Amino acid sequence: MISGSLPILFAALTAALPPEAAALVARLARPAPASTAYLEVRFVHLLRAPLVLRGELDYRGAERLGKRVDSPYRELTTIADGTVTVERAGRAPHRFAIGRVPELEALLAGFGALLGGDAGRLDAGYTVDIVENTQNWTLTLRPRAAALAARVRALVVDGSDAEPRCFALYEADGDADVLLLGAAAAVEPPPRTRAEVEAHCRRLAP
Amino acid sequence: MSARRLWIAAWWLLLGAAALPLARGLRVSGDLTDFMPPPVDAEQRLVLDEIGRGPASRLLLVALGDAAPEQLAQWSRALAQALRHDPQFAQVENGETDLTTLDPAWLPYRYLLSPTLDHATFDRGFLREELQQRLADLAAPGAAELQELLPRDPTLEVLKLAERWTPARTPLLRDGVWFSPRGEALLLVATRAPGFDAAAQAAAIGALDAAFRALPGTDTARLTLSGPGYFTARLAAITRAEAERLSLIGTLGFAVLLLLAYRSVGVLALVALPLASGALAGVAALVLGYGYAHGITLAFGFTLLGVAQEYPIRVFSHRRADAADGVAAVWPLLRLAIVSTAIAYLAFYASGVPGLRQLAVFTIVGLLVAGAATRYALPVLLPPRFRDSATLPWNARLAHALAAVPRPRWLPAALLACALGALVLAPTPTWQNDLAALTPLPAAELAREAALRDALGAPDVRHVLVLEAADADGVLALGERISPQVEKLIAAGAAADIELPSRYLPSLATQRARQARLPERAALADALAAALDGLPFPPDLFAPFLADVDAARALPPLTPARFAETRFGQRLRTMLVAQDGRCFGLGALYGVRDVGALAAFAAATPGVRLLDLKAASEALVAAYRARILVALAAALVLLGVAVATALGDPRRALRVLAPMSLATLLAVAVLRLAGVSLSLFHLVALALAAGLGLHYALFFERPVADAAEARRTLHATLVCVLAAVLVFGLLAASTLPVLRAIGLTVALGVTFHFLLSIQMARPR
Known part of the structure; x- marks a missing residue:
């Protein structure tokens, strides 16, 4: 269910990320709307191979987010006015209140703070760590609330210079979901192991 | 203390001592059926049952408010847990879906209960399409729950059943429980006691309140209740409080009146003795004869017995110097009045309606005992000093005028x-046939009821779709037959949802047909292996699925009786009523907008009726009133004959x-x-x-x-x-x-x- 939060998480990445945490968050504020192509690699413990999806993310403000899947099937997920809607070709739309998934709601609040450039609100929900070298930086958010931490281990944003490349969500049960954004999404063939994905995100030599 | 006063005190003590065991021995029933004419056919019996005992009449609507949503959700779960262990409650719903916690032994039945196999077979093409959908599901919201379910149920029959068994309009879910748009946690609680039973409803509401208040931190939280049972209890409490308040004022005024009339404190201790004795004797007769009495019997009985309050007053006013006990002058007339009134009430006994018979027994016994007490006990206990009322100057002037x-x-x-x-x-x-019009609810309560009912999507309390067949399976089959038309009615907006019994359990024939379409284990394993080709699922992931399908092939079809062992079977049980060797299915209606369309559909469909409980209950009240009128007319005739005979x-x-x-x-x-x-x-x-x-x-x-x-x-x-x-x-x-x-x-x-x-x- 955490993958439903990816559109929200993406929104954070459309912002430029300066090296210092407070300054970084302050500059994360981003005018809506914005959209970008993504490559999603999702590692599910039930499956032998990761799910690989391509599509477009669409940010229209903290309250309104969209994630479109173009391949290998077509699907549109939108979060608007507290309701999550999943539409898949040939199926009746599936709707539910975002409150039904408290984690999703908490993440939405967290990224509302991130996108609003509100370091204080972000800090209330997450511990924020930054690691950087000459080329890359890595922003790690860990939820403070026990209920959320029981589901989500960490949210990790990788980027270089002013450009976010990857957004990764590490779930407590070991599953992981990585979104490669913009130029990083154009890689072909897509990375299929966790090591390959990490190397690609951090621009390490393969 | 004089012997006279001792006797009076002893009499009161005796009445007081008798009152307690009598009150305990008499079960006060609120069952309206006691007070109705005997139903002549199965439908009337059904109406009576539905009015009083139907599932809709037992629902309490509960809202928890004034706290943070997470806290309210936690209380909702804890309260539901507590109430599910309380035998006063038959069903507690708060939005928690416990399909996944369903006894695993029941799970193979999903292939007989879900409509999937009506239009599909578990072949390679169907399974491959389903598995591809599951891959997409794993990347969409809700994936964590899905992963647990998938190996056993790759076609998600459990979720299809959950959707099917959830009313069309469910409240918002938040933290896994129902919430209102105003941010209150919502619960639907069905009591075991019928909605008309004020005492049982009050007890259930008390238990619910206590269970909620026992949860830590709830002292500043708000618990709001509504529903028929709540109204019954609330109206009984309001009416009792108001009647007691007015009676107290009335009694004080009566005492002042007596003091002014007789200038004697002694009469105050005596004046109520005959009536109290008569009332206790009446109750004793009911305890011995019936063991219970309807609340209305008692209310009407005590009202009618009020005539006995005049007996001692007649005695007091007719005391005079040469006949100090006052009885000699009035007794022949009092006896005539008592006997002819008692004879008149025999007409109520002859009516045959149980509630009216009880009323007759209570009133006749009460009148006779009050009369006997006035004649034989009162005179010897009268205060020795008195004033002849004939000597009062104002009385003489009034008589003259x-x-x-x-x-x-x-x-x-x-x-x-x-x-x-x-x-x-x-x-x-x-x-006025609408009894509710005489006991109206405060407007604020009605508004709250409407808001809660809307937020909870609770069924219509007035209309019910009735399906009649020879047996329960016939009702289920009828439900399946009319289901396409019912879907059309819903699509046309006649009602937001129509919940037929067959939604919960298909007929035996349908279950067998679905069972026949389940493939043998080897064939299913081959189809599955072919469907899995090239997909990232491990090859043996779906072994539990193969085992369940295999088990489902050998299951005996589910009957309502066996299904009743599950939570949803309990729901079905309240929808099926056996009566006179026939079976009636009760289809709940939600959000009724076009009664005419529903009535037209019912009229055109054999075995289906639209029951209007309000109209039906008003017809019953009218029939009951006709009985009372006949009884009253007969009583008047009997009274006339008795009086004419006595006066000669x-x-x-x-x-x-x-x-x-x-x-x-x-x-x-x-x-x-x-x-x-x-x-x-x-x-x-x-x-x-x-x-x-x-x-x-x-x-x-x-x-x-x-x-x-x-x-x-x-x-x-x-x-x-x-x-x-x-x-x-x-x-x-x-x-x-x-x-x-x-x-x-x-x-x-x-x-x-x-x-x-x-x-x-x-x-x-």
Whole structure:
């Protein structure tokens, strides 16, 4: 269910990320709307191979987010006015209140703070760590609330210079979901192991 | 203390001591069916059952508020948990879906219950499409829950059933439980006790409240309740509180009146003894004869027994120097009044309606015992000092003035004509069949009920779709047959949802047909292996699925009785009613918008009816009222015969009965002219007033030897009339229509009886 939060998480990445945490968050504020192509690699413990999806993310403000899947099937997920809607070709739309998934709601609040450039609100929900070298930086958010931490281990944003490349969500049960954004999404063939994905995100030599 | 006072104290103590075990021994029932005419057919029985015991009437709507949502959700779960262990509650819903916690032994049945196999087979193509959908699901919201389910149920039949078994309009889910748009956690609780049982509902509500308050931190939280059972309990409490308050004031006023009339504290200790003794004897008769009594029987019975309050007053007012016990002068007439009234109430016994029979037993026994107490016990306990009421100067002046009042012979005829004219001209319907109109709810409560019902998507309480067949399986099959038309009605907007019993359990034939489409294990394994080709699922992931399908092939189809072992089977059980060797299925309606379309569909479909519970219950009330009217008419005839026989002179009997009848008619005429529609409560109040009026007429008609005795009669009657007008006039001032109906009718009736007795009963 955490993958439903990816559109929200993406929104954070459309912002430029300066090296210092407070300054970084302050500059994360981003005018809506914005959209970008993504490559999603999702590692599910039930499956032998990761799910690989391509599509477009669409940010229209903290309250309104969209994630479109173009391949290998077509699907549109939108979060608007507290309701999550999943539409898949040939199926009746599936709707539910975002409150039904408290984690999703908490993440939405967290990224509302991130996108609003509100370091204080972000800090209330997450511990924020930054690691950087000459080329890359890595922003790690860990939820403070026990209920959320029981589901989500960490949210990790990788980027270089002013450009976010990857957004990764590490779930407590070991599953992981990585979104490669913009130029990083154009890689072909897509990375299929966790090591390959990490190397690609951090621009390490393969 | 004198021996006399000791005896009085002993009598009271005895009554007090008897009251407690009697009250414990008598089960007060609220079952309206006791008070209805015996149902003549299965449908009437069904209506009675539905009105009182139907699932909709047992629902309590619960809202928890004034705290953070996470806290409210936690309380909702804890409260539901506590109530599910309380035998007073049959069902507790708060949005938690426990399909995944369903006993695993039941899970293979999903292939017989879900409609998937009606239009699909588990072949390679179907399975491959399903598995591809599951891959997409794993990347969409809800994936974590899905992963647990997938190996056993790759086609998600469990979720399809959950969707099917959830009403179309469910409340918002938040933290896994229902919430209202206003941020309250919502629960639906079905009591075991029927909705009309005020005492049981009050107990259940008390238990619910206690369970909630026992949760830590709830002292500042808000618990809001609504629903038929809540209203029953609340109305009973409001009515009781109001009646007790007015009765207390009435009793104090009565005491002051007695003190003014007799200048003696002693009479206060005595005046209630005959009535209290009669009432206790009446209750004892009910305990011995029936073991229970309907609440309405008791309410009406105590009202009718009010005539006995006059017996001691007659004795007090008729004491005189040469006959200090006062009884000799009045007893023959009192005995006549008591016996003829008791004979009249035999008509109620003959009606055959259990509630009316009980009313007759209670009233007759009560009257006889109160009369006996007045005749044999009261005289020896009277206070030794008294004042002959004939010597009171004001009484003499009043008697003189009354004697001077003109008594034109044309007056009764003129009044009769006026009364009949008023009845014809009355602006409103004669009868009020909607008992709820007499016990209306505060507007704020009704608004809250509507809001909660809407937020919870609770079913319509007025209309029910009834499916009739020879047995339960026939009802389920009928439900399946009409289901396409029902879907069309829903699509056309006639109702937001129509919940047929077949939604929960398919007929045996349908289950067998689905079972026959399940492939053998080897064939399914081959189809699955082919479908999995190239997909990232591990090859042996779906072994539990193969095992379940294999198990489902050998299952005996599920019957309602076996299904009742599960939570959803409990829901189905409340929807199936066996009656007279037939089975009735009750289809709940949600958000009814077009009753006409539903009625037309029912009329055109054999075995299907649209039941309007409000219309049906009003028809029952009308039928019941017809019974009471017949009983009252028979009582009047019996009374006339008894009085005429006792007096031995038809002209004297006419002088007694004519003012009584005309006064009753006048009271009805005034009520009708004022726009009042008559209800059962008015009829009972009229009967009580007539009982009192009989006394006035009998005593005024009585030939007396001297003017002093006539003054004593006037004194007694005045005290009686003032007491009745005082006590019932207070009820007439009540804000509750039911108390107002009784109070106004009796006060009005008594006034007319008094005035007309003066005019018509006294010998010229």
